[in-house]
Amino acid sequence: MPFFGTVGQGLVGFRSRFSMLKERIIGRTREPNMRRILSGMQPTGFLHLGNYLGALKSWVAMQGTGACFYAVMDLNAITIPQPPDELRRATRRTAALYLAAGVDPAKSTLFVQSAVPDHTALTWILATQTPLGWLNRMTQYKDKTAGHRDRERLGLFAYPVLMAADILVYKATHVPVGEDQKQHLELTRDIAGAFNRAFSREVFPLPEPMIQTEAARIMSLRDGTKKMSKSDTSDYARINLTDDADTIALKIRKAKTDADPLPGEVKGLEGRPEADNLVTIYAALAGTTRAEVLRTRAGTSFSTFKKDLTDLLVVHLGPLTARLNELESDPAQIDSILHAGAEKAREETQKTMREVRDVIGLYG
Ligand code: AMP
Ligand code: TRP
Numbered sequence: 501m502p503f504f505g506t507v508g509q510g511l512v513g514f515r516s517r518f519s520m521l522k523e524r525i526i527g528r529t530r531e532p533n534m535r536r537i538l539s540g541m542q543p544t545g546f547l548h549l550g551n552y553l554g555a556l557k558s559w560v561a562m563q564g565t566g567a568c569f570y571a572v573m574d575l576n577a578i579t580i581p582q583p584p585d586e587l588r589r590a591t592r593r594t595a596a597l598y599l600a601a602g603v604d605p606a607k608s609t610l611f612v613q614s615a616v617p618d619h620t621a622l623t624w625i626l627a628t629q630t631p632l633g634w635l636n637r638m639t640q641y642k643d644k645t646a647g648h649r650d651r652e653r654l655g656l657f658a659y660p661v662l663m664a665a666d667i668l669v670y671k672a673t674h675v676p677v678g679e680d681q682k683q684h685l686e687l688t689r690d691i692a693g694a695f696n697r698a699f700s701r702e703v704f705p706l707p708e709p710m711i712q713t714e715a716a717r718i719m720s721l722r723d724g725t726k727k728m729s730k731s732d733t734s735d736y737a738r739i740n741l742t743d744d745a746d747t748i749a750l751k752i753r754k755a756k757t758d759a760d761p762l763p764g765e766v767k768g769l770e771g772r773p774e775a776d777n778l779v780t781i782y783a784a785l786a787g788t789t790r791a792e793v794l795r796t797r798a799g800t801s802f803s804t805f806k807k808d809l810t811d812l813l814v815v816h817l818g819p820l821t822a823r824l825n826e827l828e829s830d831p832a833q834i835d836s837i838l839h840a841g842a843e844k845a846r847e848e849t850q851k852t853m854r855e856v857r858d859v860i861g862l863y864g
Contacts, residue, residue, distance in 0.1 A: 535566025538672035538707075540613065542577040543590035545730030547597050549739040549813075550718035552820075553784040554678030558712055560602035562676060568608035569670050569845060570598055572838075575613050575620065576663065579656040580644065595834055597741055600824040609848075611841035613666065618849035622665035623658070625856060629694045630661055634687055640680075664688040668695075668704045669849045675707050679716035680727065685709035699859045715784035721755040724773025742821060745814045752778075752810045757802040764798035766790050775802070778809060785812045 539559055541551060559570055572594045574587060582590075591612055603610055613619055635641070638660055645651045663684050667675055668691070675685055685707065692704035720726040720737040728738045736751055743751070756774045763769060769776040769790070776790075782805070783790045797805065827834060857864075 535674055536569070536670055536672045536705075537562050537566050537674045537676065538569040538571070538667050538670050539676050540571035540573040540576075540666065541594060542573045543587065543594040544577050544580075544582065545590075546738070546740040546742070547594065548718075548728055548730060548741060549781065549817075550678065550728035551730075552601060552741055552817075553715035553718055553781065554712055555676060556598065556601045556603075557715075557784075558676045558710065559598075559608075562674070562710075563602075563604060563607040566674065569672070569848070570603050570608050570610050571616075571666065571845070572598075572612045573663075573666065576659060576666075579653070579659050580651060592831060592834055592838075593828070595838055596824055596827040597820075599827055599834070599837070600820045601741075605837045605841065609841050609844045610837060611845045612838055615838070615842035616669075616845045616849055618669050618846070618853050619662065619665050621853060622669045622849075622856065623662045625860065626665050626668070626691050626695065627658060627661050629698055630664075630691055634690060635660060637683075638687065639683060660684045660687050661691070664691045667707050668692055669852050670845075671705055671852060672707050673705050674710050676710040676712075679711050682709055682711060701859050703855060703859055712784070714780060714789055718781060718784075719773060719777040721751060721774075721777075724756065724775075724777045739813065739817070741817060742824065743817070744821065745818060748813050748817065749810045752806050752813065755806065757806075761802065762797050762800045762805060763794060765794055768794070778802070778805065782809050782812060785816050 537559075539555060541547070541555065547556075559568070562568060572591050574591050577587065577590075595610065595612070598610060599605070635657055641657055641659070644656060664687060667685075667688050675681075675688075677685065686709075689706045692706050695704060696702050718728045720728050720732060721739070722732075722734055722737045726732075726737075730738070732738060736754055739748055739751055755778065757778065758772055758775060760772070760775070762775070762779070769779060779790050779793055783793045786793070
C-alpha cells in the first residue's frame with residue numbers, strides 16, 4: 501500500500517498521501533516540457549489571404565514541433581448573432597479550410613470548440629478571477645460595438661475570457677495568431693497569472709503569442725491602411741481562399757498601388773501602404789523578407805510585379821482550393837475527423853478540469 505498508508509497512520513498522513521497520489525495521476529498524464537500549441541478561428545464569413553498568411557500557414561508549419569490543437573471557434577462566433585444554418589455550414593467549411601491548408605489530423609487535434617464543453621466550464625471559473633477593468637481595456641469590444649449598441653452584450657464583453665479558457669484548458673504554451681489578437685493573448689497571460697496567484701499553484705503556464713513578423717497584418721487591396729477583413733463589404737478588398745485563378749488575377753490587377761516602381765529597400769515603402777502590402781504578401785508567400793524581395797526586384801514596375809504576384813498566389817492557393825472542393829464534396833469525412841478530434845480534445849480538457857476543480861475546492 502505505498503500511497504494510502506496503513507491502519508494506524510493519522511488522518512493528516514492519509515490526506516497528504518492521497519493528494520500525492522492525485523498529483524502523480526495528474527502529473528503522469530502530460531509530458532512536462534513539451535510545447536503545447538493551440539489556435540483557432542471563428543467560422544464567420546470568408547476566410548481570406550490574411551487568415552492564411554497571418555495564421556494558418558504557421559499552424560501547418562508548427563505541426564510536429566509539439567502537441568497541436570486547432571479549433572473552429574463557434575462559441576466565439578455567436579457573440580455576434582449568426583443565422584443558424586449559415587453557422588453550421590461555415591463551421592464545416594472552416595474545418596475543411598484548415599485541412600485544405602495542410603492541417604493534418606494525424607499530427608494535430610482538429611475539432612469544433614462547442615463539442616468540448618470544458619471550454620465554457622473553465623470560462624466561468626476564469627471569469628471569477630478577471631477584473632472588469634482588464635476587459636474594459638479590450639479594443640476589439642470597442643471596435644465591434646462602435647455604432648452597434650445592440651451588440652453590447654455580456655457574451656461579447658466576456659469573449660476574451662472564453663478565449664483565455666480556450667487556451668488554458670489545454671495548458672497551451674504557444675499560440676500562433678495574427679497581430680490583432682495580441683491584446684487578447686496578453687489578457688490570457690494576466691488571467692493565468694491571477695489564477696495561479698489566487699490559489700498559490702502553478703496550474704497554468706503563461707502562453708506565448710507567436711506572431712508572424714512579415715505577415716502579421718495583411719491589408720485591404722483597396723486601402724493599404726485597413727486590415728484585410730472578412731467583413732469588408734467589397735470583395736475586391738481581399739483574396740478569399742476559395743477564389744479561383746481568374747478571380748485572383750482580376751483582384752490583383754485592380755489592387756490599388758501608386759505610380760512609382762519598387763524601391764530598393766524597405767525604407768522606400770514608407771508612406772506607400774498599398775505598395776508595402778503587395779510586397780509583404782509576395783514575401784510571405786515566397787517564404788522570404790520584404791528586404792530580400794526589394795533587393796532582387798528594385799525598379800520593377802507594379803504592372804510586372806502584379807503579374808508575378810498573381811502567379812505566386814495561384815501556385816499557393818490553387819492546390820488549396822482544389823483540395824477544399826474535394827473535401828466539401830464529402831462532408832461525412834470532415835464530420836468524422838471533427839468527431840474524433842473532439843474526443844481527443846475532451847480527454848485533454850478533462851485532465852485540466854480535474855486539477856482546476858481540485859485546486860479551487862469544487863466538490864467531487
Ligand atoms: P479572424 O478572421 O479575425 O477570425 O482571424 C483569424 C486569424 O487570422 C487570427 O489569428 C487573426 O489574427 C488572423 N488574421 C485575420 N486577418 C488578418 C490579416 N489581415 N492579416 C494577418 N492576419 C490576420
Ligand atoms: N479571437 C480569435 C479570432 O478572432 C479566435 C479565437 C478564439 C482564438 N479563441 C482562440 C485564437 C484561442 C487563438 C486561441 O481570430
